Amino acid sequence: MTGILPQTPDETQRNTTDYVDFPSLFLSGPASSGKTSASLLRLQNILENPQESTLILVPQRSLAEPFHQFLRELGIAEGDQVSIQTMSSLVRRMISLFWPIIASHQVFEHPYEEPRFLTLETSQYYMAKIVDPMIDQGRFNNITLPLNRLYSQIIDNLNKSALVGFPHTEIGQRLSSAFIGEAARQNVFSDVQNAVDQFRGYCLQNNLVDYSLQVELFCNILWSNQTFQKYITNQYDHLIYDNSEEDPPYVHNIIAQWLPSLKSTLIIHDDQAGYRSFLGADPISSLTLEKLCQQSLVTTRNYVSSEPIQELRDCLRDLKNCQPTQGLIDKTIGFPEKRLCFFPELLEEVTHEIEVIRALPGGDQKKIAILTPYISDSLRFSLSHSLETIGVQVSIQKPSSSLTQDPVIKTLIILSKFAHPTWEIRVSYLDAAVALTNAIEGLDLNRAHLLLGDFDQHNPYLTALPEGVPSERIPSDLIERYTGLRDWLLSSDPAEPLHSFLSRLFGEVLSQAGFRFEGNTQSGTSTAVLMESFRKFSISLDRSLQENQNLASQAFIKAIDSGLISALYLSEWEVQPNNSVLIAPVMSYLMRNEPVDYQFWLNIGSQGWYERLEQPLTHPIVLSRNWQTGKQWTADDELAYNQANLQRTISGLLLRCREKVFAFTSDYNEAGVEERGQLLTVFQNLFRKALRSKNGR
Amino acid sequence: MTDLISPDFTFSQSNLQTFDYCRRRFYLRYVKKLIWPAQLVSDQQYIQDREAGVRFHRLVHQHFLGFEASLLRKIADGDPDIRVATWFETFLASPMATLQGKLEPEALFTTKIAGHPLSAKVDLLQIDGENISIYDWKTSRHLPKLSTLQKQTQSKVYPLVISRALNLGQPGYETARLRMIYWEANFPGQTIEIPSYQNDWKKYQLEIAASIELILSLRREEFVATPDEKKCAWCEYRSYCQREKIAVDSKDIEMTDLLEGLTKIPAEAFDSWG
Ligand code: SF4
Numbered sequence: 001m002t003g004i005l006p007q008t009p010d011e012t013q014r015n016t017t018d019y020v021d022f023p024s025l026f027l028s029g030p031a032s033s034g035k036t037s038a039s040l041l042r043l044q045n046i047l048e049n050p051q052e053s054t055l056i057l058v059p060q061r062s063l064a065e066p067f068h069q070f071l072r073e074l075g076i077a078e079g080d081q082v083s084i085q086t087m088s089s090l091v092r093r094m095i096s097l098f099w100p101i102i103a104s105h106q107v108f109e110h111p112y113e114e115p116r117f118l119t120l121e122t123s124q125y126y127m128a129k130i131v132d133p134m135i136d137q138g139r140f141n142n143i144t145l146p147l148n149r150l151y152s153q154i155i156d157n158l159n160k161s162a163l164v165g166f167p168h169t170e171i172g173q174r175l176s177s178a179f180i181g182e183a184a185r186q187n188v189f190s191d192v193q194n195a196v197d198q199f200r201g202y203c204l205q206n207n208l209v210d211y212s213l214q215v216e217l218f219c220n221i222l223w224s225n226q227t228f229q230k231y232i233t234n235q236y237d238h239l240i241y242d243n244s245e246e247d248p249p250y251v252h253n254i255i256a257q258w259l260p261s262l263k264s265t266l267i268i269h270d271d272q273a274g275y276r277s278f279l280g281a282d283p284i285s286s287l288t289l290e291k292l293c294q295q296s297l298v299t300t301r302n303y304v305s306s307e308p309i310q311e312l313r314d315c316l317r318d319l320k321n322c323q324p325t326q327g328l329i330d331k332t333i334g335f336p337e338k339r340l341c342f343f344p345e346l347l348e349e350v351t352h353e354i355e356v357i358r359a360l361p362g363g364d365q366k367k368i369a370i371l372t373p374y375i376s377d378s379l380r381f382s383l384s385h386s387l388e389t390i391g392v393q394v395s396i397q398k399p400s401s402s403l404t405q406d407p408v409i410k411t412l413i414i415l416s417k418f419a420h421p422t423w424e425i426r427v428s429y430l431d432a433a434v435a436l437t438n439a440i441e442g443l444d445l446n447r448a449h450l451l452l453g454d455f456d457q458h459n460p461y462l463t464a465l466p467e468g469v470p471s472e473r474i475p476s477d478l479i480e481r482y483t484g485l486r487d488w489l490l491s492s493d494p495a496e497p498l499h500s501f502l503s504r505l506f507g508e509v510l511s512q513a514g515f516r517f518e519g520n521t522q523s524g525t526s527t528a529v530l531m532e533s534f535r536k537f538s539i540s541l542d543r544s545l546q547e548n549q550n551l552a553s554q555a556f557i558k559a560i561d562s563g564l565i566s567a568l569y570l571s572e573w574e575v576q577p578n579n580s581v582l583i584a585p586v587m588s589y590l591m592r593n594e595p596v597d598y599q600f601w602l603n604i605g606s607q608g609w610y611e612r613l614e615q616p617l618t619h620p621i622v623l624s625r626n627w628q629t630g631k632q633w634t635a636d637d638e639l640a641y642n643q644a645n646l647q648r649t650i651s652g653l654l655l656r657c658r659e660k661v662f663a664f665t666s667d668y669n670e671a672g673v674e675e676r677g678q679l680l681t682v683f684q685n686l687f688r689k690a691l692r693s694k695n696g697r
Numbered sequence: 698m699t700d701l702i703s704p705d706f707t708f709s710q711s712n713l714q715t716f717d718y719c720r721r722r723f724y725l726r727y728v729k730k731l732i733w734p735a736q737l738v739s740d741q742q743y744i745q746d747r748e749a750g751v752r753f754h755r756l757v758h759q760h761f762l763g764f765e766a767s768l769l770r771k772i773a774d775g776d777p778d779i780r781v782a783t784w785f786e787t788f789l790a791s792p793m794a795t796l797q798g799k800l801e802p803e804a805l806f807t808t809k810i811a812g813h814p815l816s817a818k819v820d821l822l823q824i825d826g827e828n829i830s831i832y833d834w835k836t837s838r839h840l841p842k843l844s845t846l847q848k849q850t851q852s853k854v855y856p857l858v859i860s861r862a863l864n865l866g867q868p869g870y871e872t873a874r875l876r877m878i879y880w881e882a883n884f885p886g887q888t889i890e891i892p893s894y895q896n897d898w899k900k901y902q903l904e905i906a907a908s909i910e911l912i913l914s915l916r917r918e919e920f921v922a923t924p925d926e927k928k929c930a931w932c933e934y935r936s937y938c939q940r941e942k943i944a945v946d947s948k949d950i951e952m953t954d955l956l957e958g959l960t961k962i963p964a965e966a967f968d969s970w971g
Contacts, residue, residue: 072705077814080807097755100764100772112775114752227763500736507735511936519937521731528734543777 006037012299013038017045019238019264022297026290028269029299031655032595035268037303039240040070042266047074047081052237052263056084057255059246059276062592067242083236087251088211091218092117094228095209101225102217109205118203118210120155121533122540124564125555126208127151130198139191142184143616148563153617154195155210160623162212163248163280165219171196171623178622178633192617206542219250223257237263244289245273246591248280249625256292267293272651275590278612278620285625304595306659308332313654316682317647324686326694333683334662344382346666350600351386353662354581357598358392367596369582371589371653373608376670377405383583393580397588403533403560408517408526411438412502413557418465419489419501423554425561426461440481441516447474451482465489481514497538498553499531586649595656604665604683605675610646646678698913701728707807707814708909710854716912717850718928723912724920725934735933749778750836753882754820756785757834760794761802761821784836784882791885793832798825808861810902811909817858829863830876831855840884847891852877853901856893866898 006013016027016038027035046054058064064084071078078084095102095115103111118126128151134140140150157175161168172193176186203213222228239262241255259265267289274283290296302310308331315322336349350370357363370383375396384394403409414435417425427435433448443451451468468474468482488509492501506527510517517523537556538546545552582589582596586609612620621641622633654661663683669675706727716723725731756769766789773785788794800823807816821832833851835841846852856875860866865873875898879889893901922938923929929940 072703075705075809075812075814077705077707077805077807077816080805080816097759097762100759100768103772104768110775112771114776231762497741500741503734503736507936511733511735513939521733524731524733524937528732531734 006034006041006303009038009041010034010301012297013041015297016266017041019046019266022266022295023264024259024262024292024294025265026267026269026293026296027299028271028287028290028296030271030302031273031593031652032302032304033299034301034303035270035299036066036242036593038299039242039266039268040066043067043070043082043240044074046238046264047076050081052081053235054082054238054240055236056082057090057239057241057251058084058086059243059251059281060591061086063243063246065592065594087247087254088214091214094222094232095214095217098222098225098228098231101228102221105221107204107217107221108207110207113207115207115209116540117214118208118540119536120152120211121559121564122537123155123210124148124151125537125540125559126202126210127155127195127199128562128564130202131195134191134195139194140188142182142188145616146563150617151564153615154192154199155212156615156618157192157623158196158199158210158212159215160280160618160620162215162219163250164282164623164625165250165253166623168196168200168212169193174623174629175617175619177630178619178627180632180634188617208540215250219254223254229261232258233261239265240268241266242268243273243593244269244286245283246270246276246281247286249282249285252282252285252289255289259289259292265293272648273590274648275587275652277624280620280624282625302655304656304658305654306332309654309657309659309661312661313651316650316654316686319682319685319689322689323693324690326690329687329690332660334660336664340664340666342668343666343670346602346664347379347382347386350383350602350662350664351390353600354387354392355390358390366598366659367582368598368600369584369589369596370600370602371584371586372602373586373606375583375585379670380583387581395580395582397582397584397592403530406526406529407438408523409530411435412505412527412530413560415439415485415489415505416498416501416553416557418462418486419492419505420494420550420554421464422494422550423557424463425554425557426463429460429462432462432465436482436485439485439510439515439517440478441514441518442475443478443482447478450474451479477514485509485515494550495548497549498534498556499538501553502527502531502534586653590649590652590656593656595658597658598660598662599653599657600662600664601653601679602664603669603675604663605677605680606669607675607677609649609677609679610642612641612645642678646682650679650682699916701915701917702813702913704812705814707816708810708905709816709818710849710851713854713905713908714850716908719923719932720915720920721922721938722932722934724917725937728917728920731934731937733934733937735936745778746836746838749776749781752776752778753781753784753788753836754834756781757788757820758802760788761800766794780836787882787885788834791880793880796821796823796825796832798823798828806858806862808858810857811906811913813909813913815854815858815905815909817855819855819859822859824863827873828876829859829865829874830878831859832878832880835879835881836883837881838883840881840887841879841889843889843891846879846889850905852891853905857898857901857905860893860895860898866895871895 009017012027013034015022016025016035019042027038029035043054043056046052056064056067058067067082067084068078071082076082099115105111128147131140131151131154143150145153157171158168161171166174172189175192176189179186179189200213202208203210209217239255239258244252244255244267255267269283269286269290274281305313308328311328312324312332315324315328334353336346340346340349354368357366357368372379380396384396387394404413414427414431417423417427429449429452432452433445436448436451437443437445450471450473452462453466465486468479468486470479488505506517506524509515511523512518517527534553534556537559538552541552541555545555584592619633621627621637665675665680667674712723712727715726725733756773759769760766769785770782773782776782800821802821803818804822805816805818807814809815819831820834823830823832856877860873860875864870865875873895875893877891877893881887922940926940929935929938932938932940935941
């Protein structure tokens, strides 16, 4: 018996474990009702037959953690009897392995050449090549958006068409027919369509396989191919598919067709979830799998929340007809002791509350999550700083972080520019001085400025590092290090691939004695991140650019500078220390599926708790399977969407909370703005009702 | 026994070979998981060779998946490195292309040794009646010596894992034999074969179990740096260990598969789509 399994499984769990009597089972129920635990017991039974293999399918890697932990406890290596995958990773691998099948369909202009896979970032790079000239011609002129968001929304449309399963040629029409607003804005949807068509054409001409093409090729060509079918049915005997509601319809279609050839299948569907709808998750489509399974079971128990928290959740689901007592509120919701006017006071109050919890008997063992719709850098910094001052370790989950926010990466980029004067990329004096201080041990900003020499107010930029200006204010060893670095940069070969250049810069100079990366493990990771990001970018380039590494490196650095290649999705592989307070955006937290004892909900006045991101060029609902084509998206639809979203979020959070929620807000938010969103109203209504029942009214 | 190595740590020929190479390197790569991005070699040739080798392996894998040779030839001809098409043609013309029996390409097998998983990912496993062979496709520039291959951890780990996965160590299999076959695309006529039998697997098991137990018993400071400083020239940690500054040329390489097991940034860190 391993530590992660339920000690005394209930009846539904017992039935779920029985893969012989329940070979094709659809298990649904709310979060924390023991579904995943039951699936582990089932897996344990399946593993008793070492000849049979199991595929664990999850929509996102973070949801696979219980399975990894289980295998770790059993001492089983992943990949032999059990394989844990997301459908995207399976699709990507299969396209690569079965490329000859795709080649024989002659979809691409050079079918027999290797496919070049695009990431979201490299897709943006190619989309920019198409959209920028369109903008120059006056297209997209009614839209004010940062360019990288414009590109990413167009790409999002293309992905949605593949995930939902409608032709990409219908995107513009679908968006336009749902749009209510000025006629002039309608034109932008034909611009979107035009960009999408050109992008697809460009990909087919150049063997570029973006995410949407991966899905289409997999569904339309590979899946029905006999060689492929023979392979995939030989690969896996059993399937455990967790959180099916978080996957898009194409995955459900594939599973529906796969079901008859599997020895056993367990599909687990979380009720009231579907948090990844912005990525195409479709719980309604997931429910269609229930009919295709031979058996279906429903779980209702909650193994996590205390009874009062469960009562609170029931009440908030139907606030109109609920009569909350003051006792219930006191047991389940914590408030600041005083009214908080400004955001820093709120952070102080959070820190204070956490200190109080930690001081309780067993308090240092309690799991705590601080949740907010978005995490800004200043929030991250201030909160972690104030928690660390009271001795609390913090772990932060961010959906993505910008490469250029990392000082090591920023330094490497600037030094790369100085090593390639032919790029003629200008670096500001200040940035150059900061990079030098980040690189050279013992150098401060003042001396770095001295080394860089006179500052020209009319042209405060550099394209090359000047010879170090000797000064009695700079110790000779610092001048030596500067000169050594400069000489090394100047002697580098511009034709050397950037990742190799970076690796040498790191190994031969910056990690040596006298430089700041020496023995600094984080600097190693950051350098590796930049190298890998370049490698991914470089393999998506056409052969002529790949052969001219100087141009490839220049294109990469320019793409970073313009924000096209910016994100690094660290959260899925960053290890979180166990005993720390987690700070996370609400959606990322829900997708971790990891209950805690206490939750702090910050900024409950924010509309970010339920509103979609402003996305004028795409629409997750209109492009979903559940939208009637041609129907207009009205303000009422938006309102209903927001309310459903808020309900789902509140419910999902409470299902993952054991003891208490701390609902915190300040009169003015981080940006100094007053916010009065719906979540705040929900709490106010709840308190009013409780007060009325206390006063006997 | 220290608790540096978690109970689920999977041993493989690659990490055991790293331990043999340098204990400190094993510690930095697999225990500390230190990403240290210094170049292994000074030139791009090594990387190009390796990438071409990976694409050749994929073609052979596709061949065993049942694709038409004519289709795969077109893919090989489209490869940017002309050596890939040559290697593949050599392969198709060799007896390797028409092996009989049950063929399992790119298969992963795991067993437990000293309480830990030990895994082997083989290029091809052939079970043809009594004859069981493990094939390893290679694209080396120089033909390795039989004695070098015999000493390599791979030549012990693979037969050990496969013999256990197929229960060949059981009574009744006393005469069972496993062949480890190294086939070099650049030297197709000079296949190297290392047969092994029950006695050998027992020996391998003792040897590998002893290595694993030794690794498990070491404290952090006992993962010492190799005394043979020449080895540091091909190690990504050389600047971390303050051993060498500059990478050497790949033609001086003594050891193959240097990149195997290298600590890397996971691919999913670069994409947001699931
Ligand atoms: S540099 Fe040398 S001592 Fe250090 S880990 Fe590598 S091989 Fe071992």
